[in-house]
Amino acid sequence: MARYLIIMLMLFASLVMAQHQPFELKGKVIFEDGATVVVNIATAKNGKTVSGALGNFSMLIRIWPDTLTVTALGYQAVRLPIDVKSMPSVIVLKPLAHELEMVTVSTGYQRKKANEVLGNIGHIGTEALNARQGTNVLDRILGQTTGVMLNIGKNNSNPQSNTGLSIRGLSTINGPLDPLIVLDGYIYEGDIENIYPNDIANVDILKDAAAAAIWGARAGNGVIVITTKRGRYNQNLQFSAQVNTLVQQKPDLMSVEQIGSADYVELEQYLFNQGYYNAALTSRPYVMISPVVSILQAQRNGKLTAAQTEEQLQVFRQADTRRSYLNEFYTNAVTQQYQMAANGGSQRQHYVFGVNYQRVRTETYGKSEKFNLNLGNEFKLTEKLSLNTKLYLTSAKQNGGRPAYNSITIGAKQLPYLPFRNADGSATAYQIYDETYLNQLAGGKLLDWKSIPAEDYRYRTLDQRKTEVYLTADLNYKVLDWLSLALSTQYSEQQTDQKNIYGQQSYYTRNLINRFTQYNASTGILSYPVPLGDINNSDLSTTQSYTNRLQANINKSFGQSKLTAILGFEIREAKQKGNSYSYYGYKADPLKNVAVDYVGYYPNILTGDTDQIPYSGGLSATDYHFMSQYANVNYSYLDKYSVSGSVRRDGSNIFGVSINDKWKPLWSVAAGWEINRESFYTLAWLPELRLRASYGKSGNVDLSRTALAVLSYGTNNTTGYTIARIGELNNPNLKWETSSQLNFTIDFAIRNRQLSGSISVFKKRGSDLYGITPYDYTTWGRSNVITKNVADMEGKGIELAINMRSRHQTGLWWKGAMFANYNVNKTLRYYDQDGRGMFSIMSGGGKITPLVGKPLYALAVYKWGGLDANGNPQGYLNGQLSTDYQNINSNPENIVYVGAANPTHYGNIINDFNWKKWTLSFNISYKLGYYGLKPALSYSRLASVGIGGTGYAKRWQKPGDEKFTNVPSFVYPFNQSRDSFYSSSEANVINAGNIRLDYVNLLYNLSPADQKQFIRNMQIRLGLQNGMLLWTANQSGIDPDYPSGLKPSKLLTFGVNLNF
């Protein structure tokens, strides 16, 4: 019995056959397990059909030679030349799940068969990439392989940390966190959003050292290799069209917990009566005040009666800023995508051509449009010489939308009670400064100084245009049958042109014009150092990069041995240029702007201070050079034993003083053993078993570090002199960070491959990591710490990937994939200032806080002793309950370590059910073993910032409440130590473990039975995605990834795919 499912294609050739006389091709498809799955039968010239109920089909052949293609969902396609004489009667097909052996993975430098790779590479094919829709390919790789995690709610100041993705956890502390992104074989430095996800054929994730080390100094965080779609030789012209619509609901702002409006009005009234605002109101008439305080002030000054005051306050009590935002600024976001593509090929050439258009309306009415052109060609110039070219063009434009939640401040606060409309529907205008004071300035002739939140965005234009060219060309010469040489080049250029225009009616511009207005009291004449008109802050930046590569590929078999190797040399340059400028008195039509005096000082009409006109201009230019030599050798014997090794040497102009220090060798070794091929191996139920091991080192380069004693230059606006400043101390010993990794993998498959998978165990070590170390700032006062290669960290993990499939007699077909990850890390060496390290991990776990022995994302809190009878939060001091917050807060003994603040267990299970033309798939993901802090109430922040934490309504109000609540009582004067003790205490810790329904997709495949139909097949896709929470470990129902309550809302996707 064959191990594989067999499609028996029995051809009863009705050989009524004259030369090129049409004949009827009859056949039958039989499935071994008796199931009946619809089989698509297609030819290039003679139309297409599907199998009937019993697997029978027939087709009229008018033109031949032609090719017959037999496809069925879940099985590999079979292609046969149609020739009456030599048509085989039985064809054996391999099922799709076994395609693994056929899959080729890419390391960026070479393509290899998946089963020949000794390193750990996660391969994500087209189908898996389509499981999750969206505009960014990086969102689509989540949950499709092991080891990849999106870190939510983490901040990192390193400029090379934008994706939030980590591969096998962290390997650095202060260095860049982004994995290296490789597009069609070259490092991609552009905006990943520029790449249309449906243009991508597959993505390979290089996880361990053996896979990634070939990328050397930038591979420490893992590598994401993206390969775009290509044509094939000897393929007929095929068209495809695709339409997608994605609709994302308005965010649910109302679930963001905040203090009630009436409560806040009451709070401000209380504070006003307590004199909290007095200092500001009496000594600074120009202080910004909130609308409620300004009403209360008017009442105090006798301008409002008690009844009028009450009436005005009532408006605010009933308003809700969240509702105002939702009504004015938010909508359902809609993304529309259209794609047309064609591909095909002859014997000597193949091509792919595609155009995409994407239109987005964001949730805040922002608009963007993007256009892509994708053109790929491969030519066989001679038998030995081939040329492969790829051109990818992107043109995108984007307009800013309306203000996002919490971006508007009135009276320098984020107030919870702001209405944006008056009762009559007109936009509410807020006078932020004291009106009486304003009226006496400049003879009352200033521009209106009110802020009108509902209107202001109309006078603001944020316009961004991006173009990108990405071009690759590879010239391949086959020197010998086992040796080829490739000369390749890549060029990319990205240009971003941004205009940020504040119209004269915008608050920003009016405010600036007013502040600088000069008033001559004797003549009554106003002059405007900031001229009337719009303000245009524009910014133009260009990024260029090129790579030139020369590579030898060796592929030779001798006897029982097989040798594959690459050897190459590469130079790469990445240049960036920026140019920004502010234009005042700007007008687009007729185009004009007014020169202003950036040097002079003008008295601020409000405060009397002298200020200079803000200047946001500047020029920048960076130019990074890299030079690399690399080699990778893979040797296998008897198809059983294989070893591989790679070595790479990188040099760059970033580091060190002498050339020797600029070069850093990195390497990896790996070995594999296919046990099942041994003669002693007899486990029939486990026919496939393979062991792999690898170890190696890769690096992590932070482009912002420099070892030169560097001055940065500028100009002092006051004196006009050139100025120079030392940004960092000379540190000629600065090196690249190194990340080493040890990996063991077992691959296995049971009989019939109904279950296959792999288990990996790895250990990572980041050494020579950048870390701060204390330093006597008497020597140089600019910093009290200095960065050196002084830190180490360690990470380890286990990864399990399992693929299962099963078929029921009814034809119901199930496929399951499970990915489970365990990943922990800890700091091994880091400087701990005054032994106060425990304090550093009290910041809520939102950033990397290195403390020896603790995870990089860690959480510690003050020990919590409950509320006392007066509603005061209690901590512990010397083992006793205490409310001496200053001492509690400064004593490390009161701190308890909670645990990791990043998941230690995570993974997902994908289920695909297929029945006839329908496929239902859904993904359930989990993250466990980590902790977070919920946003806690801080009374002082509530007063000074406006929106400050949650739980005001649940606060302690009367004796006895301490039994039900942990929220402290309100006290005035504010006690910041008390607030900060409470917000960093155990009372606010949540177990962040959660399970989500990540996506649900429903697919309908339509393959017209009638061969004359133009459309070959059609797929309709309906999907729902975005973290629907199924279970949380915490009892309060807080979504631990979005503790503030503002989380991405549900995304509905609808798509149609046509092939013809």
Next chain:
Amino acid sequence: MKNRYLKQYKSLFLLFVLFACSCSNYLEVKPDSKLAVPKTIGDLQALLDDAATMNLRVMPSSSEGSSDDYFLRDEDFKSATEDAQSIYLWKAYNLNYINDWSLCYQAIYNTNLVLEVLETIGRTVENAAAWDNVKGSALFFRSFFYAALISQYGAVYDGSTANEKPGVVLRLQSDFNKVSKRSNLQACYDQVLNDAIESVKYLPNLPSHVMRPSKCASHALLARVFLQMGNYPKVIEHATNALTISNYLMNYNGDPHIVNVTAAVPFRRFNQEIIFYAEQNTTKSLMNLMKTRVDTGLYHSYHVDDMRKALFFVASVPYQRFKGNYTANSTWLFGGLATNEVYISRAEAYAMDNQLEKAKDDLNSLLIKRYKTGKYIPVTNLPKEVLLDKIRTERRKELLMRGLRWADVKRYNRDGANIALKRIVNGVTYVLKPNDKYYAFPIPKDVSLITGMGQ
């Protein structure tokens, strides 16, 4: 057959040649166009022209925060930061980075680096003017910042004991591997004097901008330092030198640099009295002029005809706030050198040196510009003690919030003035006794821990 292989290996060999070659120039390109290693005189001048490092909000302000010209109302004390409170009550033992110390030493690092690199650039006929200006400026700045540091962190100067008293850390090289050690007070004063005196040789009389040093500034600085040391003939000498170069005093009745008396910020920026422009820092927000109230007795000591009463103060009923900054800003305090300081210093020195006539003249030439036109009654012959007392009172009134009061109280107490500072917070009275150890400010705790210097 053999030949064919040879050919094939040739191409491989070529590849290896390429492989091995590492074109070193390719990696020598500067990664960021804005970066440079300091090499030229231009670089050095640019380092010293970085006003944000050398002039603006850099001068120590803790000592002003501990001085007696102002007080805080209870509610303002409550709302002040812990650091500000500790300074106010003379308990500032915990002022960690960023602080007065770090800001001064940052500027000092620049001066040391400049002086070192300058040594490697020869002085030629062509570059002489630029070279001299860099040399003189670096020396002046170093002297200026060390003088500020010792006024705050050093004990009061007494020639007989200065060798045993601790001063500050004298760092004269940019090498950050050298361990910091505290030098004695005498060595510190010597360094300050030597640098300033040396700088006079190189600097122009007047600078092209008052944020750059000049001969005039060096002399004014020397007059200030010698006054602290009690070397009055030297004060007279250098003050006279400074005033010979620039003796401009604004007429407070209507100088072009005065906006008007009611203005929130009455003085324009870079007024003509300023010899060298610097500002006190605001890192710890120690001096928030919105919250500080001027000592009531001090305010009432201004005569009604004294223009300063209106120009310096604004009512914040029932008290007064200070607004007479020479920084043209309502919050940043002036910390540089100006002619009015030089006049009043020389007056005091003349008086101490028993040249009462000249002392009286200096005082009169200053005050006549401060009073309403025609209202000033010049001081006539007074006994030395009375005149001295008058000069010192006027010094305090003239140089309010300039970062000078602390050092003045220190030296007056050394000479037996017996001034005790007093604070009342929430009904509790705090007193800083004359000559208290605290007059030499504690060294920042983090520095003393790392270096093991101790207090």
